[in-house]
Amino acid sequence: MTKKSQEGLTVKKEENFSEWYSEIIQKAELADLRYKVKGFLVFQPWAVLSMEKMYNYMEKALRKKGHKPYWFPTVIPKSNFEKESAHIKGFSPEVFWVTKGGDKNLEEDLALRPTSETAFYQMFSLWIRSYKDLPFKTYQRANVFRYETKATRPFLRSREFHWIETHCVHATAEDAEKQVKEDMGTTKEVLHDIYGLPFIFFERPSWDKFAGAYKTFATDVLNPDGRVVQQPSTHIISPNFTKAFNINYEDKDGKEKQAFTTCYGPAISRIFASIITVHGDNKGLKFPWEIAPVNVVIIPIQDDKKIKDKAESLKKEIEKFADVEIDYSEKSPGEKFNHWEMKGVPIRIDLGMKDLKEKKITLFRRDLDKKEMVNEKEAVKRVKEISEEFTKNLIKKADSLFKDKIKDAKNLPEVKKIINEEGIARVHFCSVEKIGEKCAEIIEKETGAQVRGTRLDEQQKSNGKCAICGKEAHNIVYIARAY
Ligand SMILES: [Zn+2]
Numbered sequence: 392m393t394k395k396s397q398e399g400l401t402v403k404k405e406e407n408f409s410e411w412y413s414e415i416i417q418k419a420e421l422a423d424l425r426y427k428v429k430g431f432l433v434f435q436p437w438a439v440l441s442m443e444k445m446y447n448y449m450e451k452a453l454r455k456k457g458h459k460p461y462w463f464p465t466v467i468p469k470s471n472f473e474k475e476s477a478h479i480k481g482f483s484p485e486v487f488w489v490t491k492g493g494d495k496n497l498e499e500d501l502a503l504r505p506t507s508e509t510a511f512y513q514m515f516s517l518w519i520r521s522y523k524d525l526p527f528k529t530y531q532r533a534n535v536f537r538y539e540t541k542a543t544r545p546f547l548r549s550r551e552f553h554w555i556e557t558h559c560v561h562a563t564a565e566d567a568e569k570q571v572k573e574d575m576g577t578t579k580e581v582l583h584d585i586y587g588l589p590f591i592f593f594e595r596p597s598w599d600k601f602a603g604a605y606k607t608f609a610t611d612v613l614n615p616d617g618r619v620v621q622q623p624s625t626h627i628i629s630p631n632f633t634k635a636f637n638i639n640y641e642d643k644d645g646k647e648k649q650a651f652t653t654c655y656g657p658a659i660s661r662i663f664a665s666i667i668t669v670h671g672d673n674k675g676l677k678f679p680w681e682i683a684p685v686n687v688v689i690i691p692i693q694d695d696k697k698i699k700d701k702a703e704s705l706k707k708e709i710e711k712f713a714d715v716e717i718d719y720s721e722k723s724p725g726e727k728f729n730h731w732e733m734k735g736v737p738i739r740i741d742l743g744m745k746d747l748k749e750k751k752i753t754l755f756r757r758d759l760d761k762k763e764m765v766n767e768k769e770a771v772k773r774v775k776e777i778s779e780e781f782t783k784n785l786i787k788k789a790d791s792l793f794k795d796k797i798k799d800a801k802n803l804p805e806v807k808k809i810i811n812e813e814g815i816a817r818v819h820f821c822s823v824e825k826i827g828e829k830c831a832e833i834i835e836k837e838t839g840a841q842v843r844g845t846r847l848d849e850q851q852k853s854n855g856k857c858a859i860c861g862k863e864a865h866n867i868v869y870i871a872r873a874y
Pocket of ligand 1: 820857
């Protein structure tokens with residue numbers, strides 16, 4: 392990186408969010424954008440280390456719920472891809488095709504997977520025989536490729552991204568619905584309680600479904616600029632799709648029945664974008680404790696044997712429960728402080744001669760941006776205590792900001808006002824079925840925002856009138872601008 396990367400941020404998050412985002416990615420050394428293929432980026436260690444931890448938490452949560460890991464090929468035969476018409480129609484503008492091996496044309500064109508339903512389903516039809524095989528729950532950690540035509544942004548939208556996709560087969564429609572609820576629970580457990588991201592889990596309106604889905608559910612996280620980012624989504628796949636792939640099973644009564652499938656897609660690299668934007672501030676990144684690349688950094692203030700010994704012995708103790716580093720670089724202490732604040736390390740320990748003589752140690756905690764003096768003997772215990780409350784503090788702050796952004800609107804001018812103030816509007820709405828699409832189009836035209844759907848976690852029935860057309864409202868929906 393250039394020398395400049397050591398300086399602090401020059402743009403304020405609340406003043407120019409977009410510039411702030413670009414700058415923090417470069418200065419915290421998360422990604423290098425100078426790779427020579429548009430929409431592709433080089434993930435740097437500081438991002439990879441965190442994302443590895445993110446993967447682990449998400450995969451562990453999935454395995455606990457009975458998902459088994461697979462690694463499928465990156466390429467999908469064209470004939471698989473063409474089996475289901477809605478899917479191919481929705482995805483074909485975004486597919487990268489492999490057509491040659493060396494200088495020979497391939498027998499069949501191969502898609503670089505944009506998502507893997509058509510890869511898994513071909514195997515499901517071979518593997519699933521009886522009701523005893525169900526539910527059949529899988530997942531894989533994978534990178535997927537989409538020829539995005541919208542403007543790309545690092546982590547948020549690129550042409551290759553890193554995600555987890557789960558693919559499940561169920562005996563009944565009710566089991567598929569249950570899986571959606573389970574996925575919502577997983578999102579809460581991991582996205583909120585570990586990554587610290589507040590969200591709403593929506594059922595999308597009927598006009599806004601995944602290509603090939605019967606129902607689509609999705610998580611929206613709010614960016615500080617008032618736009619929502621779609622995070623993990625869950626789909627109940629259309630029966631046409633399962634039919635096209637012959638995913639059948641023999642039921643208890645001996646009859647052959649068609650199975651139901653669901654999928655869930657937490658995109659780790661995209662969620663990482665939300666972690667940067669939701670928690671970061673004008674000094675740099677802030678990582679929840681569990682997914683910080685390094686949890687504790689020790690800064691020796693002077694080059695001294697006693698300090699070095701102390702640093703090493705602290706490291707040894709803290710290493711038992713956290714990732715810790717000592718910064719022996721030749722930068723000045725001030726430069727080191729700024730550097731690690733930019734990097735979002737949860738706790739910094741400053742070791743100086745004066746403190747050591749008094750048997751004291753200075754801790755700096757990034758959750759509250761506060762310094763603490765502790766007794767030398769208490770230092771490790773205190774680090775442990777802070778580690779247990781650290782993420783909770785980030786969550787508290789993020790939750791309260793999120794709650795304040797959701798406001799009720801009674802009519803289109805009120806929706807407009809809330810959207811312009813970077814919020815999410817909640818309104819009575821005629822219908823999330825096809826007949827409501829007209830009202831959604833009026834909203835989009837007038838405000839640039841979209842109907843994101845109805846909440847799945849709270850059954851909200853409307854007894855009012857549609858904020859747009861004034862007809863009887865059947866739903867309460869949320870409206871926001873989206874990326
Ligand atoms: Zn309406």
